[in-house]
Amino acid sequence: MSNKRKLNKFFRAIAQVIKQPALLNLVLDQEDDHQREMQKIKSLEHGFPELPFNAFLPENGICIEPFAFLEGGSLVTDLALIRMMALKIGAQRYFEIGTWRGESVMQAAASVPECFTLNLSAEEMHRRNWNPQYIDLHGYYSKNNPRIIHLEGDSRTFDFSNFNGKQDLVFVDGDHHFDSVVQDTQSAFKLVTPESGVIIWHDYGHNPESVRWNVLHAIWKGTPEAQRKHLYTVSNTLSAVYYPYSDVPAGVRKYPAVPNPGFSVHLKKYQG
Numbered sequence: 287m288s289n290k291r292k293l294n295k296f297f298r299a300i301a302q303v304i305k306q307p308a309l310l311n312l313v314l315d316q317e318d319d320h321q322r323e324m325q326k327i328k329s330l331e332h333g334f335p336e337l338p339f340n341a342f343l344p345e346n347g348i349c350i351e352p353f354a355f356l357e358g359g360s361l362v363t364d365l366a367l368i369r370m371m372a373l374k375i376g377a378q379r380y381f382e383i384g385t386w387r388g389e390s391v392m393q394a395a396a397s398v399p400e401c402f403t404l405n406l407s408a409e410e411m412h413r414r415n416w417n418p419q420y421i422d423l424h425g426y427y428s429k430n431n432p433r434i435i436h437l438e439g440d441s442r443t444f445d446f447s448n449f450n451g452k453q454d455l456v457f458v459d460g461d462h463h464f465d466s467v468v469q470d471t472q473s474a475f476k477l478v479t480p481e482s483g484v485i486i487w488h489d490y491g492h493n494p495e496s497v498r499w500n501v502l503h504a505i506w507k508g509t510p511e512a513q514r515k516h517l518y519t520v521s522n523t524l525s526a527v528y529y530p531y532s533d534v535p536a537g538v539r540k541y542p543a544v545p546n547p548g549f550s551v552h553l554k555k556y557q558g
Contacts, residue, residue: 321497333539337520338521339363352558359386364523373397380398381404381456382402383460384404384459385425387427388403390457401433405425441469454482462501468508471507482530488524491523
């Protein structure tokens with residue numbers, strides 16, 4: 287969901303809270319409820335175990351392009367994680383839920399031969415009275431890339447059957463309401479190749495040092511019980527991952543985090 291839509295929802299919510307102040311307690315209590323429920327599980331007191339971002343970073347670094355530095359996008363580290371994970375597992379097929387400008391699928395397409403990205407159709411977005419300019423920007427970077435197949439539909443009702451069990455890497459960045467994350471998580475586990483497929487969820491954290499407990503709870507609920515032991519977050523990102531490998535040691539996310547390692551960032555104009 288773009289920051290503009292989030293901002294509009296925020297102001298509508300504030301207006302409702304002004305009318306009914308008790309609603310604020312309801313919102314806060316719901317997030318607290320998710321946190322209390324998850325913290326009943328001792329291993330989740332601080333959220334999912336944390337994998338170090340640096341463990342996936344190639345020795346010579348990695349180039350992330352395109353990157354808009356505009357509203358609604360991911361952190362550069364989240365986009366880097368997609369590209370790094372695709373390279374690490376040698377992904378041949380990638381599927382994502384939620385296209386927006388196409389920055390995320392473009393990271394995968396740099397090395398993955400076949401990429402699918404699912405988003406609501408323009409007609410559906412118009413029916414929901416979304417800003418026409420916002421609608422037109424969907425797939426801005428990705429729509430002309432021959433490696434990328436753009437699919438239209440609502441992930442809650444889309445028929446994934448032709449794609450199930452074939453995707454090496456899945457990126458989930460759709461509706462972040464609890465029930466939607468649960469359902470998208472269930473769909474993601476059907477999409478990935480058995481035993482070896484990897485899933486990345488965006489917006490697991492409010493920031494790289496905190497947890498969105500409703501999203502964590504939804505991921506946990508949507509994940510098959512046997513696979514929950516492979517759920518992690520990744521340092522320096524907003525992402526959670528399903529990573530069914532044991533080659534990267536996991537730790538505990540702490541606040542405040544020590545900025546070790548730091549990173550060098552090189553900027554240039556995108557020529558794509």
